[in-house]
Amino acid sequence: MTAARRHGTEECRAIFARLSEYLDQEPDADLCERIDEHLADCAPCEAFLASLRRTVDLLGDVEPVELPASVRQEILDRIGRLRD
Amino acid sequence: LTPETDEALLEAVRRDDPAAFERFVARYGRRIYGFGLRVCGEPEDAKDVAQDTLLQAFRSLKGVAEAKALKTWLYRVASNACRMKRRRGKFEPERELSLDELMPRLDDAGPGDLVPDFRPLPDESASREELRASLRAAVDALPPHYRIVLVLRDMEELDTREVAEALELPESTVKMRLHRARLQVRKTLEERLGA
Numbered sequence: 001m002t003a004a005r006r007h008g009t010e011e012c013r014a015i016f017a018r019l020s021e022y023l024d025q026e027p028d029a030d031l032c033e034r035i036d037e038h039l040a041d042c043a044p045c046e047a048f049l050a051s052l053r054r055t056v057d058l059l060g061d062v063e064p065v066e067l068p069a070s071v072r073q074e075i076l077d078r079i080g081r082l083r084d
Numbered sequence: 085l086t087p088e089t090d091e092a093l094l095e096a097v098r099r100d101d102p103a104a105f106e107r108f109v110a111r112y113g114r115r116i117y118g119f120g121l122r123v124c125g126e127p128e129d130a131k132d133v134a135q136d137t138l139l140q141a142f143r144s145l146k147g148v149a150e151a152k153a154l155k156t157w158l159y160r161v162a163s164n165a166c167r168m169k170r171r172r173g174k175f176e177p178e179r180e181l182s183l184d185e186l187m188p189r190l191d192d193a194g195p196g197d198l199v200p201d202f203r204p205l206p207d208e209s210a211s212r213e214e215l216r217a218s219l220r221a222a223v224d225a226l227p228p229h230y231r232i233v234l235v236l237r238d239m240e241e242l243d244t245r246e247v248a249e250a251l252e253l254p255e256s257t258v259k260m261r262l263h264r265a266r267l268q269v270r271k272t273l274e275e276r277l278g279a
Contacts, residue, residue, distance in 0.1 A: 017183055020263035026244065048188065055270040058219055059238040065118035071131050072113055075138050079105060082142060 007044040015039075019049055023056060090151035097145050105142055113138060115240065116162050122235045123166045125224055136165040159242065159250040163232060170228055178229045180260070186267035215277065222272035226265055233258055234265035 015038050021027050022035050039046045096104035120133030140161050236247045248255045
């Protein structure tokens with residue numbers, strides 16, 4: 001059984017700097033593997049990643065804004081004048 | 085009925101189909117207005133951004149070579165409109181936040197020990213409205229050059245390359261600002277809503 005990794009190491013800091021790329025699945029396979037291994041053994045980093053993932057999910061769930069009808073009409077009117 | 089593709093819409097614009105631009109406004113007007121509102125913060129500014137962008141689209145859309153470049157082109161025009169708004173406002177230098185500012189605080193027990201105190205963000209505990217308000221406040225509180233990257237990437241769902249093209253920045257800068265922006269939003273949410 002592997003002893004739990006001590007949190008706060010240079011490796012934690014290095015991983016912390018790349019967590020968004022990891023969430024976005026952008027790093028190369030070697031780095032992903034290194035992060036996977038670290039997270040499997042470092043509960044605080046894993047918990048931090050979960051909270052960052054939740055933040056990104058919340059941002060993606062924000063409801064779209066409607067274009068006010070008056071603004072839409074104003075745009076179409078201005079385009080109509082450009083056409084004339 | 086199959087929705088009209090961007091290719092078909094762009095082709096209709098090129099043919100001077102009289103209703104094509106109305107369909108274009110129906111498709112993209114809301115997104116551009118929402119983007120302007122999130123980045124600039126004020127409905128009046130969002131209205132100007134939407135107007136400037138869509139009028140520019142009306143003048144130049146025929147010159148957009150490929151439909152797949154359309155979204156990036158639109159957000160580039162809209163981003164420039166937002167930047168112009170900012171230049172007219174208060175000038176603030178574009179300082180980059182350091183990662184140290186955004187890392188969880190250090191344990192008093194010793195340097196280098198991070199406190200394992202990552203309080204969970206709320207699921208059911210916070211009301212939806214409270215969550216929405218906190219999220220809006222957290223995004224609004226970001227420095228503008230971080231906010232625009234976060235909005236494009238996480239709310240408008242452009243990928244890193246598209247954000248880099250829209251903002252005319254290197255991808256490495258987009259990634260760096262996106263990460264810091266997310267960390268800052270996470271930190272603000274935790275402070276406001278954390279258990």
